[in-house]
Amino acid sequence: YFAALDETETNKNCFCELEGSINDCSCDVDTVDHFNNMKIFPRLQSLLVKNFFRFYKVNLRQECPFWPDDSRCAIRFCQVENCEEQAIPQGIKDKGEHKEKAAAFKYSREAQSANGCSDAEDFDSALGFLDTSISDQAHREFELWAKHDEAEEDFCIVDDHEEGSQYVDLLLNPERYTGYRGESAHRIWKSIYLENCFGGNNETANKFSNYVPHLDLRNVCLEQRAFYRIISGLHSSINIHLCSKYLLSESKDFLDPQGIWGPNAQEFKRRFSPETTGGEGPHWLRNLYFIYLVELRALAKAAPYLRREDYYTGIAEEDDEVKLAINDLLSVIQSFQSHFDENALFSSGIASIKFKSDYKEKFRNISRIMSCVGCDKCKLWGKLQTQGLGTALKILYSEKLNLATESGLWDRPHIEADPIFRLSRPEIVALFNAFGRLSNSIYEMENFRRVLR
Numbered sequence: 546y547f548a549a550l551d552e553t554e555t556n557k558n559c560f561c562e563l564e565g566s567i568n569d570c571s572c573d574v575d576t577v578d579h580f581n582n583m584k585i586f587p588r589l590q591s592l593l594v595k596n597f598f599r600f601y602k603v604n605l606r607q608e609c610p611f612w613p614d615d616s617r618c619a620i621r622f623c624q625v626e627n628c629e630e631q632a633i634p635q636g637i638k639d640k641g642e643h644k645e646k647a648a649a650f651k652y653s654r655e656a657q658s659a660n661g662c663s664d665a666e667d668f669d670s671a672l673g674f675l676d677t678s679i680s681d682q683a684h685r686e687f688e689l690w691a692k693h694d695e696a697e698e699d700f701c702i703v704d705d706h707e708e709g710s711q712y713v714d715l716l717l718n719p720e721r722y723t724g725y726r727g728e729s730a731h732r733i734w735k736s737i738y739l740e741n742c743f744g745g746n747n748e749t750a751n752k753f754s755n756y757v758p759h760l761d762l763r764n765v766c767l768e769q770r771a772f773y774r775i776i777s778g779l780h781s782s783i784n785i786h787l788c789s790k791y792l793l794s795e796s797k798d799f800l801d802p803q804g805i806w807g808p809n810a811q812e813f814k815r816r817f818s819p820e821t822t823g824g825e826g827p828h829w830l831r832n833l834y835f836i837y838l839v840e841l842r843a844l845a846k847a848a849p850y851l852r853r854e855d856y857y858t859g860i861a862e863e864d865d866e867v868k869l870a871i872n873d874l875l876s877v878i879q880s881f882q883s884h885f886d887e888n889a890l891f892s893s894g895i896a897s898i899k900f901k902s903d904y905k906e907k908f909r910n911i912s913r914i915m916s917c918v919g920c921d922k923c924k925l926w927g928k929l930q931t932q933g934l935g936t937a938l939k940i941l942y943s944e945k946l947n948l949a950t951e952s953g954l955w956d957r958p959h960i961e962a963d964p965i966f967r968l969s970r971p972e973i974v975a976l977f978n979a980f981g982r983l984s985n986s987i988y989e990m991e992n993f994r995r996v997l998r
């Protein structure tokens with residue numbers, strides 16, 4: 546299972562023609578390429594344009610908690626276009642975001658029909674009267690308790706209910722080249738990688754304070770290596786997108802009023818070829834496959850829960866279509882033969898409990914760092930992808946989800962309004978869109994391979 550780390554990329558026409566094992570996983574690059582490009586990518590393409598998934602509530606005005614916000618990307622490609630209020634389906638707006646978790650099942654058909662059926666004749670209503678009056682103060686405290694309990698399993702700081710948050714139409718704001726670079730961008734990436742210092746061994750901590758050379762990873766434990774590979778895979782994915790949707794020419798005409806955008810193979814080569822990256826580029830690309838497998842496994846694990854969601858927007862026909870499409874996608878995902886084994890991490894007894902809680906805190910810090918990104922469009926997609934990743938990790942390591950699944954909760958005809966495990970709408974939207982980004986990157990790699998061959 547812990548395959549040798551040093552896979553030399555030999556006998557290939559292109560550095561991006563990766564072969565063999567993905568390391569720390571039981572399957573190889575070819576298998577993932579085929580599975581993604583033929584089965585997953587086309588399905589996600591049609592799913593993610595649906596109303597439920599295209600409107601994402603995000604707080605782009607949150608102050609950076611770590612350093613003064615000294616950079617605002619000046620170029621216009623950084624700006625996020627807000628969406629028209631009337632474009633957002635009523636069903637999405639109606640779900641007050643901070644009440645959302647409690648309301649996750651409120652609109653489900655099960656909940657609706659359970660409310661409609663009366664068993665009033667089975668008891669004496671006077672004797673059975675239950676005084677449910679509770680002071681406003683107590684209600685406020687309950688909310689705080691519930692928030693605390695729910696947040697305990699979170700790998701991410703959720704700020705979408707705070708003042709300053711807004712709905713963004715993701716289709717109006719595709720992830721692409723923005724020109725964000727230099728000191729500000731480097732500080733973000735460096736701070737994110739620095740979160741991988743787990744203390745203890747100073748020598749190791751020092752190594753992680755720089756971008757990590759691939760071979761140093763041999764000397765660290767699987768958890769730390771996985772942490773680095775997940776971040777590096779996300780970094781690769783973001784950079785692949787900016788290469789595949791690059792501003793090729795600013796000249797505008799009637800057909801291309803925003804300039805000409807398309808793939809830039811030379812930019813891709815500069816960012817990932819061994820010659821320009823001290824041999825690291827192909828490993829960074831391999832890390833993309835690693836994070837893909839982590840998120841793929843999370844979707845497979847949460848499939849029984851996700852099948853019970855209603856994907857409610859209030860547009861009945863589309864909601865039904867989305868539910869069918871989700872069920873189809875989840876079946877394909879569950880049929881994958883070589884899923885990532887999440888149990889390989891945090892499996893060494895008491896020490897693991899501490900490690901797991903450190904891990905959570907570090908991922909939460911990464912979501913805080915996203916508020917420091919100095920380009921709104923990059924921040925939007927950075928926040929979405931870290932929330933999606935945080936949701937995937939929450940699924941993989943949630944005791945509550947395990948309990949609910951083991952007790953057969955998702956197979957029951959009626960699920961109570963407040964089940965032991967649930968995801969909020971923004972978490973679900975982020976989970977699928979973040980996976981969609983990784984799927985898209987793997988698909989784009991195929992295009993670059995063709996050009997650079």
Ligand SMILES: Cc1cc2nc3c(=O)[nH]c(=O)nc-3n(C[C@H](O)[C@H](O)[C@H](O)COP(=O)(O)OP(=O)(O)OC[C@H]3O[C@@H](n4cnc5c(N)ncnc54)[C@H](O)[C@@H]3O)c2cc1C
Pocket residue numbers: 720721722723724725726727730731733734756757776777778780781782783784787816829830918922923924926927
């Ligand atoms: C959260 C976030 C979102 C962003 N979104 C966008 C966007 O949507 N559009 C856009 O145009 N720009 C975006 N950027 C900027 C972009 O990622 C680069 O930072 C920028 O293009 C400058 O690139 P660079 O060549 O200097 O190297 P960077 O990508 O900034 O990398 C810095 C250093 O990290 C190392 N490194 C690079 N890739 C990896 C990897 N995969 N794994 C491990 N180490 C690596 C290398 O040593 C490199 O020199 C974003 C940045 C951040 C932090």
